Amino acid sequence: xxxxxxxxxxxxxxxxxxxxxxxxxxxxxxxxxxxxxSPISIGKESNLFSALGRSGRVMVKIYRLEACDFNKMYDxxxxxxxxxxxxxxxxxxxxxxxxxxxxxxxxxxxxxVRVPTPLTIKNNVLVLEFIGEEENAPKLKDQWPExxxxxxxxxxxxxxxxxxxxxxxxxxxxxxxxNFNEHPVLIDFSQATPLNNPRAEEFLExxxxxxxxxxxxxxxxxxxxxxxxxxxxxxx
Numbered sequence: 001x002x003x004x005x006x007x008x009x010x011x012x013x014x015x016x017x018x019x020x021x022x023x024x025x026x027x028x029x030x031x032x033x034x035x036x037x038s039p040i041s042i043g044k045e046s047n048l049f050s051a052l053g054r055s056g057r058v059m060v061k062i063y064r065l066e067a068c069d070f071n072k073m074y075d076x077x078x079x080x081x082x083x084x085x086x087x088x089x090x091x092x093x094x095x096x097x098x099x100x101x102x103x104x105x106x107x108x109x110x111x112x113v114r115v116p117t118p119l120t121i122k123n124n125v126l127v128l129e130f131i132g133e134e135e136n137a138p139k140l141k142d143q144w145p146e147x148x149x150x151x152x153x154x155x156x157x158x159x160x161x162x163x164x165x166x167x168x169x170x171x172x173x174x175x176x177x178x179n180f181n182e183h184p185v186l187i188d189f190s191q192a193t194p195l196n197n198p199r200a201e202e203f204l205e206x207x208x209x210x211x212x213x214x215x216x217x218x219x220x221x222x223x224x225x226x227x228x229x230x231x232x233x234x235x236x
Contacts, residue, residue, distance in 0.1 A: 027122055027127065032119065053127075058128060059116065060125060060126075095124060114184060115186050140175075151182065156227055159172070162186075162192075168192065212227065
């Protein structure tokens with residue numbers, strides 16, 4: 001059975017509990033990847049690794065079962081009509097959080113939003129298309145685009161497509177947008193929520209504020225009001 005070098009990866013967070021290890025072994029045995037290669041990033045709730053898949057690299061996102069902010073997760077889930085009756089169920093909250101990201105990514109792909117293709121999900125582990133070539137694509141915060149206006153307009157179009165599909169990202173920032181060959185790829189969809197969530201428009205406005213503030217600090221002249229109007233007018 002393939003082994004995970006826990007010493008090699010332990011500095012990236014406590015993700016390799018027995019439950020997670022069994023889940024990873026199961027995914028390896030099913031042929032989704034051969035083994036974890038190297039860590040890509042560490043997040044508040046999950047760690048992201050590259051791995052060798054059937055036809056090239058994939059990304060393996062592992063949500064921590066013990067170190068997550070359950071209250072924050074539940075705060076986002078409780079207003080999402082797709083998920084109810086989770087209060088106090090810590091492990092179920094995390095597993096639902098992962099399922100939610102997978103489901104949101106699938107909806108985004110159906111709406112032609114540029115996101116990593118979700119390949120499979122099992123428990124607290126999500127396997128995704130690798131975004132990059134030899135190295136993973138940098139985040140927008142780390143690589144400013146050559147044509148900022150074009151890049152900004154493409155982000156807004158992707159947000160619009162997602163909105164027309166009935167969803168908002170709810171956690172969009174320069175940390176959650178990749179610059180892959182001068183085109184944006186949106187990532188981290190666990191907080192994305194449908195428009196019938198009573199807080200959906202609040203989340204959309206926060207996303208646009210974060211986006212515009214980042215580009216404004218780089219010297220671009222952008223209008224939050226115009227961006228919001230464009231997105232909302234394209235709803236139907």
